[in-house]
Amino acid sequence: xxxxxxxxxxxxxxxxxxxxxxxxxxxxxxxxxxxGPGSGFREHRAYHPGDALRxxxxxxxxxxxxxxxxxxxxxxxxxxxxxxxxxxSMRGDAATCAAKVCAALGAIALQQLDRxxxxxxxxxxxxxxxxxxxxxxxxLEKADAEATGRTDLLGAARASxxxxxxGGVAFLVSDFFDPSSATAALTFLLGRRYRAHAILVEDRxxxxxxxxxxxxxxDRETGEARTLDLTxxxxxxxxxxxxxxxxxxxxxCRRAGxxxxxxxxxxxxxxxxxxxxxxxxxxx
Amino acid sequence: xxEFLDPAGFVLGLAAAGVLAAHLVQRRARKHVxxxxxxxxxTLALRPGGFGARVARxxxxxxxxxxxxxVAAAAGGPRIPGTPDRVRDLVLVLDGGVSLRAGQRxxxxxxxxxxxxxxxxKGTRFAVIGVADEGATLWTGDDVGEAIAAVRAxxxxxxxxxxxxxxxxxxxxxxxxxxxxxxxxxxxRGRAEGLRLRTVVxxxxxxxxxxxxxxxxxxxxxxxxxxxxxxxxMVSVEGKGDVEVHGTADVAVPLPPSGEKTIAVTSKGDGFLxxxxxxxxxxxxxxxxxxxxxxxxxxxxLVAALQALESTGMIKGPLDKTTxxxxxxxxxxxxxxxxxxxxxxERIPGARALYLAPPPGAxxxxxxxxxxxxxxxxxxxxxxxxxxxxxxxxxxxRARAILGGDAVATAAPGPVAAAARGWVALGFDPDRSLxxxxxxxxxxxxxxxxxxxxxxxxxxxxxxxxxxxAPESGLATIEGHGTIRVGGPLLGPPxxxxxxxxxxxxxxxxxxxxxxxxxxxxxxxxxxxxxxxxARPLAPHFSAAAIVLLLIAWWVFWRSP
Numbered sequence: 023x024x025x026x027x028x029x030x031x032x033x034x035x036x037x038x039x040x041x042x043x044x045x046x047x048x049x050x051x052x053x054x055x056x057x058g059p060g061s062g063f064r065e066h067r068a069y070h071p072g073d074a075l076r077x078x079x080x081x082x083x084x085x086x087x088x089x090x091x092x093x094x095x096x097x098x099x100x101x102x103x104x105x106x107x108x109x110x111s112m113r114g115d116a117a118t119c120a121a122k123v124c125a126a127l128g129a130i131a132l133q134q135l136d137r138x139x140x141x142x143x144x145x146x147x148x149x150x151x152x153x154x155x156x157x158x159x160x161x162l163e164k165a166d167a168e169a170t171g172r173t174d175l176l177g178a179a180r181a182s183x184x185x186x187x188x189g190g191v192a193f194l195v196s197d198f199f200d201p202s203s204a205t206a207a208l209t210f211l212l213g214r215r216y217r218a219h220a221i222l223v224e225d226r227x228x229x230x231x232x233x234x235x236x237x238x239x240x241d242r243e244t245g246e247a248r249t250l251d252l253t254x255x256x257x258x259x260x261x262x263x264x265x266x267x268x269x270x271x272x273x274x275c276r277r278a279g280x281x282x283x284x285x286x287x288x289x290x291x292x293x294x295x296x297x298x299x300x301x302x303x304x305x306x
Numbered sequence: 307x308x309e310f311l312d313p314a315g316f317v318l319g320l321a322a323a324g325v326l327a328a329h330l331v332q333r334r335a336r337k338h339v340x341x342x343x344x345x346x347x348x349t350l351a352l353r354p355g356g357f358g359a360r361v362a363r364x365x366x367x368x369x370x371x372x373x374x375x376x377v378a379a380a381a382g383g384p385r386i387p388g389t390p391d392r393v394r395d396l397v398l399v400l401d402g403g404v405s406l407r408a409g410q411r412x413x414x415x416x417x418x419x420x421x422x423x424x425x426x427x428k429g430t431r432f433a434v435i436g437v438a439d440e441g442a443t444l445w446t447g448d449d450v451g452e453a454i455a456a457v458r459a460x461x462x463x464x465x466x467x468x469x470x471x472x473x474x475x476x477x478x479x480x481x482x483x484x485x486x487x488x489x490x491x492x493x494x495r496g497r498a499e500g501l502r503l504r505t506v507v508x509x510x511x512x513x514x515x516x517x518x519x520x521x522x523x524x525x526x527x528x529x530x531x532x533x534x535x536x537x538x539x540m541v542s543v544e545g546k547g548d549v550e551v552h553g554t555a556d557v558a559v560p561l562p563p564s565g566e567k568t569i570a571v572t573s574k575g576d577g578f579l580x581x582x583x584x585x586x587x588x589x590x591x592x593x594x595x596x597x598x599x600x601x602x603x604x605x606x607x608l609v610a611a612l613q614a615l616e617s618t619g620m621i622k623g624p625l626d627k628t629t630x631x632x633x634x635x636x637x638x639x640x641x642x643x644x645x646x647x648x649x650x651x652e653r654i655p656g657a658r659a660l661y662l663a664p665p666p667g668a669x670x671x672x673x674x675x676x677x678x679x680x681x682x683x684x685x686x687x688x689x690x691x692x693x694x695x696x697x698x699x700x701x702x703x704r705a706r707a708i709l710g711g712d713a714v715a716t717a718a719p720g721p722v723a724a725a726a727r728g729w730v731a732l733g734f735d736p737d738r739s740l741x742x743x744x745x746x747x748x749x750x751x752x753x754x755x756x757x758x759x760x761x762x763x764x765x766x767x768x769x770x771x772x773x774x775x776a777p778e779s780g781l782a783t784i785e786g787h788g789t790i791r792v793g794g795p796l797l798g799p800p801x802x803x804x805x806x807x808x809x810x811x812x813x814x815x816x817x818x819x820x821x822x823x824x825x826x827x828x829x830x831x832x833x834x835x836x837x838x839x840x841a842r843p844l845a846p847h848f849s850a851a852a853i854v855l856l857l858i859a860w861w862v863f864w865r866s867p
Contacts, residue, residue, distance in 0.1 A: 241343035248347060
């Protein structure tokens with residue numbers, strides 16, 4: 023089980039927090055903007071032949087002697103896309119953190135009757151769609167995926183999202199160590215009318231610089247190795263380069279209207295998800 | 307056991323290897339797993355000064371490789387080959403003369419010889435020749451220990467060392483050796499051709515007796531014993547004081563009355579005892595024993611003349627007589643046989659005999675017919691038999707010719723007087739001539755004895771070898787002082803002799819009592835083999851160079867961008 027008993031309690035708390043903060047707009051209980059079958063009153067309009075008689079507001083007819091019908095917002099489920107980075111670069115605390123964050127977000131969505139599309143990036147598992155509270159257990163099991171394979175955020179999104187996607191909310195929980203491009207997947211999701219949010223998970227221990235001197239660096243994801251002579255100068259340059267990369271990602275998100283959250287791998291998922299909720303990322 | 311060519315090089319090599327190991331450990335690429343290698347490579351690709359870094363890396367690698375090569379070379383014990391030893395073999399001739407018995411000279415000679423052997427280069431071959439009473443090759447080989455043992459076994463002799471014999475032995479030993487040094491370890495001064503002298507120098511005070519002889523004393527008309535002394539202030543001579551350093555003095559000692567005796571001369575209190583006593587055996591003049599052989603009574607003139615010789619000491623009495631039948635038997639016991647008008651019954655080999663009017667018989671010459679001999683001619687006046695009188699006036703009336711030997715006088719029948727080795731013959735009866743009654747008869751007999759007898763007296767030794775005993779000797783000791791005279795001949799063979807129970811040092815060779823002070827000696831340095839240049843080990847240099855290179859490599863590594 024990915025969550026401990028304590029974390030499950032925290033997860034319940036998050037669900038309540040999400041219901042309170044984004045009531046009426048955060049979940050499958052939220053009305054869509056177009057009319058449709060739903061429980062939320064939207065407006066009155068003149069009766070047109072063909073309208074169902076049960077939609078006629080007989081009280082209004084009694085007062086105004088005009089047939090009007092009540093329109094309701096269609097109660098359409100929200101599509102929540104979770105791109106969970108399960109590649110080899112996430113191995114360790116980052117993978118656990120990403121799994122918990124995705125599981126928590128998916129759990130909140132399923133509790134509010136939204137649909138959840140879980141897309142693993144890398145890893146050995148396949149994309150799967152979840153809906154209904156009954157699938158919560160399956161989602162939690164899926165999210166607890168082994169970190170393996172290579173990072174291809176764009177490829178995973180492109181392969182798993184239907185062309186006729188209707189938009190929704192998308193979360194990319196990753197270290198964004200994508201050899202091709204860290205921002206291409208965000209661009210793709212935004213193009214599909216998703217409100218995309220990037221959660222950058224950093225495993226500080228894994229990012230700890232190697233000792234100085236001659237070091238054979240081995241890529242955790244690809245196994246590729248190179249021998250380098252590291253000095254304090256080169257390590258400092260590496261740190262600057264990494265920060266510049268993160269800042270570049272942050273700037274991209276800001277410019278594209280996407281959310282960006284930089285978290286530590288050892289940070290409790292509770293804080294991360296609560297921060298996402300506070301930023302309104304679970305709303306429409 | 308492990309033997310290192312160069313311990314210092316080994317230690318430095320270890321140090322270099324340690325530094326190299328630390329350097330290599332430092333340079334060993336440690337594995338480190340990173341989440342995203344691309345970020346590292348991209349970062350390093352943007353680093354400035356790539357060319358300089360590459361150069362530094364290659365330089366660093368080159369230096370390390372050079373250091374490794376130097377350490378490996380140092381471990382192999384490199385060295386610059388030296389030149390081989392230039393070995394000169396050694397022929398060591400040890401002087402064993404008697405004078406080496408003075409003080410500790412022989413012990414010092416052995417030490418000098420040992421040092422001469424020990425300082426030779428390894429591989430030198432030795433020939434050790436000892437020269438004592440006679441020369442002998444003691445040992446040959448190349449073992450230093452055995453050579454020294456042979457030197458230690460050498461002992462000084464009791465005579466002068468035969469240097470010529472030693473030289474011959476040395477030359478023989480030098481054949482087959484490599485450029486040998488022939489070193490004579492001796493205490494003598496001077497040089498010897500073909501020899502390098504190594505002199506044992508030790509100041510030993512000595513007063514030696516160089517010679518002892520009996521000479522006539524013109525002043526007294528008698529004889530004196532002359533002593534040639536040699537000393538360095540140790541001998542105090544009456545009337546002359548001390549003998550000067552390395553000086554000589556001749557001491558004449560009046561002899562006691564004649565007779566056979568031995569004179570011993572003694573000096574005391576110096577460092578060389580063997581030459582402190584010299585003995586001289588004084589023998590009486592040789593006096594032959596005669597026997598007269600005749601058929602009856604011998605001639606009265608003959609007996610009277612022989613008794614006159616006896617009284618003057620020419621012959622040894624008493625005068626004996628016998629007949630021809632016992633002549634052969636008597637020949638061995640007498641020095642001279644006088645046949646008075648008779649002949650031996652058979653030949654007597656080796657006998658010395660005087661024949662007076664011999665009849666034909668077993669004679670060493672032929673006797674001819676008798677004839678008139680009143681007139682003598684061809685008288686050999688200078689013949690030893692005729693010294694001191696005129697033989698031409700003998701006037702024999704009749705005589706037989708003596709056929710054989712050298713004719714001394716001739717008459718009508720032929721030679722009537724003749725002589726040869728071992729015999730003298732007169733062909734006439736002296737009693738029937740003017741000879742018997744004249745004063746010339748004893749002179750003739752004396753000349754005949756002198757002519758025939760010296761061979762017998764010469765056989766008696768004047769000196770006696772060690773172990774021999776001089777007969778009839780009464781020792782008369784004369785202390786070493788008296789009047790002084792210069793000069794004097796050496797008598798007889800020098801050396802040590804045994805007279806009864808005493809060891810005699812008689813007439814030493816001058817060189818064997820020459821114990822001069824050291825400042826008068828020449829002491830040329832002998833040649834030695836030259837050791838080759840030793841090989842120079844390079845391991846320390848290689849190791850030090852490796853350490854320096856590694857330090858430079860380390861510096862380059864850490865200073866590279």
